[in-house]
Amino acid sequence: MSILLPKPMKYKFFTPGVIVITIFALVGIAFVLGRFVFGIGAITNLDNQYPWGIWIGLDVALGVALAAGGFTTAALAHIFHKEEYETIVRPALLTALLGYTFAAASVSIDIGRWYYIWHALIYWNGNSALFEVGICVMMYLTVLYIEFLPIVTERFIGHVNLPGILSKLNNVIDKGLRILDRTLSKFMFVFIITGVVLSCLHQSSLGTLMIIAGDKMHPLWQTPILPLLYLVSAIGVGFPMVMFESVISSRAFRLKPETHILEKLSEMMPPLLGVFIIIRSVDILIREAYVYLAEFSSVSIMFSIELIVGFVLPLRLFMSKEVRKSPNMLFIASSLVIFGVFMNRFNTFITAYTPPYADYSYFPSIGEISVTLGFVALEVLLYRAFVMIFPVISVPTEEKSAKTKYAIRGILR
Amino acid sequence: MKNQSRRDFLKITTISATALVGASATKLFASGNPTSSIDPMGVLVDTTVCIGCRKCEWACKKAHNIDTKPIEDYDNRSAFENYRRPDHTSLTVVNEFRNPTAESKPYDVKVQCMHCNEPACVSACIVGAMTKQENGSVIWDTDKCIGCRFCMVACPFQIPTFEYHKALQPDITKCDFCFERTKEALLPACVEICPVEAVTYGKRSELLKLAKKRINLYPERYKEHILGEHEVGGTSWMYLAGMDFDKLKFPKLSTKAAPGVSEAIQHGIFSYFVPPASLFALLGGIMWLNKNKSKSEPDTE
Numbered sequence: 001m002s003i004l005l006p007k008p009m010k011y012k013f014f015t016p017g018v019i020v021i022t023i024f025a026l027v028g029i030a031f032v033l034g035r036f037v038f039g040i041g042a043i044t045n046l047d048n049q050y051p052w053g054i055w056i057g058l059d060v061a062l063g064v065a066l067a068a069g070g071f072t073t074a075a076l077a078h079i080f081h082k083e084e085y086e087t088i089v090r091p092a093l094l095t096a097l098l099g100y101t102f103a104a105a106s107v108s109i110d111i112g113r114w115y116y117i118w119h120a121l122i123y124w125n126g127n128s129a130l131f132e133v134g135i136c137v138m139m140y141l142t143v144l145y146i147e148f149l150p151i152v153t154e155r156f157i158g159h160v161n162l163p164g165i166l167s168k169l170n171n172v173i174d175k176g177l178r179i180l181d182r183t184l185s186k187f188m189f190v191f192i193i194t195g196v197v198l199s200c201l202h203q204s205s206l207g208t209l210m211i212i213a214g215d216k217m218h219p220l221w222q223t224p225i226l227p228l229l230y231l232v233s234a235i236g237v238g239f240p241m242v243m244f245e246s247v248i249s250s251r252a253f254r255l256k257p258e259t260h261i262l263e264k265l266s267e268m269m270p271p272l273l274g275v276f277i278i279i280r281s282v283d284i285l286i287r288e289a290y291v292y293l294a295e296f297s298s299v300s301i302m303f304s305i306e307l308i309v310g311f312v313l314p315l316r317l318f319m320s321k322e323v324r325k326s327p328n329m330l331f332i333a334s335s336l337v338i339f340g341v342f343m344n345r346f347n348t349f350i351t352a353y354t355p356p357y358a359d360y361s362y363f364p365s366i367g368e369i370s371v372t373l374g375f376v377a378l379e380v381l382l383y384r385a386f387v388m389i390f391p392v393i394s395v396p397t398e399e400k401s402a403k404t405k406y407a408i409r410g411i412l413r
Numbered sequence: 414m415k416n417q418s419r420r421d422f423l424k425i426t427t428i429s430a431t432a433l434v435g436a437s438a439t440k441l442f443a444s445g446n447p448t449s450s451i452d453p454m455g456v457l458v459d460t461t462v463c464i465g466c467r468k469c470e471w472a473c474k475k476a477h478n479i480d481t482k483p484i485e486d487y488d489n490r491s492a493f494e495n496y497r498r499p500d501h502t503s504l505t506v507v508n509e510f511r512n513p514t515a516e517s518k519p520y521d522v523k524v525q526c527m528h529c530n531e532p533a534c535v536s537a538c539i540v541g542a543m544t545k546q547e548n549g550s551v552i553w554d555t556d557k558c559i560g561c562r563f564c565m566v567a568c569p570f571q572i573p574t575f576e577y578h579k580a581l582q583p584d585i586t587k588c589d590f591c592f593e594r595t596k597e598a599l600l601p602a603c604v605e606i607c608p609v610e611a612v613t614y615g616k617r618s619e620l621l622k623l624a625k626k627r628i629n630l631y632p633e634r635y636k637e638h639i640l641g642e643h644e645v646g647g648t649s650w651m652y653l654a655g656m657d658f659d660k661l662k663f664p665k666l667s668t669k670a671a672p673g674v675s676e677a678i679q680h681g682i683f684s685y686f687v688p689p690a691s692l693f694a695l696l697g698g699i700m701w702l703n704k705n706k707s708k709s710e711p712d713t714e
Contacts, residue, residue: 035580036580039577039579039580041577042578044577046577048498048500048571048574051562051563051566051575078700079700081700081704081706111561111562112559112560112562112575112576113582114560116559119540120539120540123541124540125538125540125541126679126680127672127679127680128536128538128679129678129679130561132683193700194693196692197692197693200689200692201689204682208675208679209566211673211675212537212563212566212675213566213567214567214569214666214671215569215664215667216571227682356570356662357498
């Protein structure tokens with residue numbers, strides 16, 4: 001009987017598509033270097049009226065939201081112990097790992113004094129939502145790396161093969177890896193729970209950020225329940241992101257899409273999206289912010305696209321049984337949710353923000369867009385490299401002894 | 414038996430984690446910012462008195478070691494052609510507005526940090542580089558600042574500015590109420606130089622009395638509104654004007670404290686780490702229950 005087992009993918013790294021992505025990555029890196037040499041002003045369209053742009057609104061706020069699949073699948077598979085989802089935990093974990101790493105990288109290039117980023121660790125301001133986000137993201141990033149360690153040990157235990165004189169160390173390193181593996185498996189549950197708690201905290205605090213902008217925020221997005229909306233939408237976009245990637249990697253590596261798991265995941269989507277739509281609508285009604293929808297403006301258009309195309313339409317799609325059974329349709333529906341959350345983050349951080357002394361609107365510069373695209377490209381490249389080096393993506397395997405290896409470490413047995 | 418010890422282990426871990434974060438919570442929320450005294454110092458700006466000589470701009474630059482042209486150049490009134498905002502080249506600027514009732518008497522409005530009683534920038538700052546001092550000044554600490562610009566997002570008056578042209582050690586710049594001068598019992602530079610006493614330095618409560626007296630004495634000269642008395646919870650700097658403040662390019666603001674509900678939410682989510690710790694315990698419990706459940710069920714494979 002064949003079972004699904006995570007294995008390193010064996011393909012050529014460079015394909016024409018990958019080369020295009022590499023070019024994007026290089027352009028992005030060039031602009032990052034430019035930022036370090038010439039300053040933020042030279043590369044971005046930011047100024048004293050618009051201090052935050054897409055590096056915060058998209059790279060950080062959206063990037064962290066799209067990485068939510070890491071904690072939602074971990075909760076599903078390990079805390080609620082639904083073993084059938086094990087195959088998606090590792091790809092989601094890798095996405096989260098890369099997503100958070102690049103969110104942190106974006107923060108580092110956006111802050112003026114990047115070499116002082118460690119100040120957040122020693123000068124605490126408990127009143128600041130940004131402090132909460134900063135600390136939680138740093139801690140969660142550490143947790144993500146620890147959660148990924150068992151995949152590294154699994155890859156190298158019994159395969160440590162250093163060349164030349166270093167080969168004397170092979171045995172020692174192998175022993176060390178085995179001890180690390182055993183220790184990790186005992187304590188992993190602590191990190192898994194910590195990861196979920198930290199995620200809930202900073203996903204919501206990302207929403208709290210813009211509340212302090214007060215009247216500078218358009219009432220369609222300025223609401224005291226922004227943190228709740230951010231948390232709910234992050235949980236809502238986690239599974240679509242997993243489905244989106246699953247379909248893409250099954251194409252890229254010519255695997256059969258995991259239709260069964262995708263279908264089960266998609267069954268959870270209507271309630272998740274429904275809850276968001278209900279909270280969002282009730283909030284708009286209670287605060288009487290709907291008056292701004294009566295006027296035809298860029299703001300009301302952006303709001304409508306966000307809610308209708310990004311949430312209501314995919315809700316309708318996910319409710320249909322035909323859609324849930326078709327990987328292609330699931331891909332479209334998932335893309336819409338991702339688009340919806342993209343719009344939501346873009347709108348709260350950029351569309352809604354209207355400083356009092358600007359008679360112009362902020363639009364990201366070529367440099368800002370290039371860096372954002374470059375980071376996404378780097379994430380894709382690293383993802384591809386990681387799944388080729390490490391056992392992340394599950395493929396049908398005949399191995400008999402696999403059952404014990406397959407079980408994810410760190411759950412109480 | 415093995416199962417038993419694991420269970421205890423989980424329990425102990427959960428409890429100790431809860432205790433640990435609980436203990437560190439006290440430290441986190443004790444590190445609050447120094448709050449201003451009940452009656453801080455302030456400045457009353459009377460825009461009906463200001464003649465737009467811009468001497469204050471010069472004095473401010475001198476006091477803060479910012480490059481400046483000679484004082485005579487400030488008589489050139491072409492500076493009023495465009496509306497200007499403070500930045501790293503000038504921590505205060507004066508703008509001129511047309512007076513609809515008397516063409517020959519334009520209104521000149523000095524702009525600088527308002528030094529809010531409950532400043533949004535202080536609440537927002539990730540590292541506590543912005544602080545409210547006892548004498549009312551809101552000042553910035555270059556040794557802490559990481560340049561994240563969240564203070565600029567937060568400020569309802571859009572006052573803090575950033576040195577975008579600098580690749581290394583860019584500053585957040587804004588009026589510091591001449592903190593270094595007032596420490597030595599000197600007047601703020603702009604107050605000291607003003608030839609017409611358009612700016613008055615004093616205790617905030619006294620300035621409010623003074624402002625009300627002026628409005629009562631000359632009701633035709635002033636709008637019955639002291640900007641900064643109630644706006645965003647009150648500010649150390651306050652303004653009198655002969656026309657509506659929004660026509661003088663002041664933002665329309667509510668009387669709610671500048672940080673708004675942001676702090677309440679932060680403290681609600683954390684309130685001494687009880688909610689996160691409870692979530693941790695809850696998830697631990699769910700994990701343990703589900704594990705046991707799947708153990709007791711026969712293997713389906």
